[in-house]
Amino acid sequence: MTSTRERQRAAARARLEKEMAERAARARKRRQLQAAIGSGVALLLVAAGTVWLVTSLGDDKKDTPGTVAGASQCAWIEIPADQRSPETKDVGLPPVQVPNTGTQTLTIDTSLGPITAKVDLAATPCTAASFRHLAEKKALDNSKCHRLVSEGIQVLQCGDPSVTGSGWKETDGTGGPAYRFAEENLPTDKRPAYPEGVIAMAKSSQPSSTGSQFFIVYGDSELDPSYTVLGTITSGMDIVKQVGAAGHDNAFAQQAGGGHPKKEIVIKSMSLA
Known part of the structure; x- marks a missing residue:
């Protein structure tokens, strides 16, 4: 038969393993969230850059309607x-x-x-x-x-x-x-x-x-x-x-x-x- 001490040790190991599994799961979620945020920011930056480029080119075209430099x-x-x-x-x-x-x-x-x-x-x-x-x-x-x-x-x-x-x-x-x-x-x-x-x-x-x-x-x-x-x-x-x-x-x-x-x-x- 299993002694009381052995049962206690097994229960402690189970709790530790559960806690470590939960920590790993939380870490994975954090990494996934950070990756998602990073991707979103990158997309926003690309979009903003595109908008700026289009706007700048558009402004150049309409700088002085109907005229050219000189x-x-x-x-x-x-x-x-x-x-x-x-x-x-x-x-x-x-x-x-x-x-x-x-x-x-x-x-x-x-x-x-x-x-x-x-x-x-x-x-x-x-x-x-x-x-x-x-x-x-x-x-x-x-x-x-x-x-x-x-x-x-x-x-x-x-x-x-x-x-x-x-x-x-x-x-x-x-x-x-x-x-x-x-x-x-x-x-x-x-x-x-x-x-x-x-x-x-x-x-x-x-x-x-x-x-x-x-x-x-x-x-x-x-x-x-x-x-x-x-x-x-x-x-x-x-x-x-x-x-x-x-x-x-x-x-x-x-x-x-x-x-x-x-x-x-x-x-x-x-x-x-």
Whole structure:
């Protein structure tokens, strides 16, 4: 027969084995739970990373809707057909998206020699794009500079595509392309606003009325700073000064002042590159 002591030892071993089995079971559960939590966290991290990547890529695509780096959007205002005059020259519209970095050289080949100007695309992206378009369409080829002002301000005005041939007409200075656009690079903090050597855009008294007409300043001129400064003349100022020195016929004396230049100057061709 089994003694009392042996029965006690057997019962103790049984309790110990049961306790060890329970501990092992609890340890397995802990490991399983930790593994499940670790897998869940990893999945969450992967999911979060995926969402971040997709969002980032999406943000890159919609960073600036409709534009790309180094480009600007231009709003061209097309003149309705029933509001155009015989002096309006339809050459279509320039591109909407245009470059806005770097500088380019505007070259105006005239009957008296070439005139060049430095154009900053960052300051006048749309005006530069308009000039490039007009040059490519040969819109101003064979047009004459039609107005000279030598009193108060000193400017030579050109860019009316309808001023061609010999002689002058009452409509000189009323022509332009079949579109208009907003002014840029206004010298509101400069004195004088338009110093000698500046090439700027002519316009009416209304905003967003810039077209193809421009003027070259051959003597410091204090004008209202509402005219786009396109660039700075780099060569050919002597040509403009020759025209200025020859004077004008006072044809515009009762209007904006000045008149047709007595020394004729014709734009043979133009380029911006």
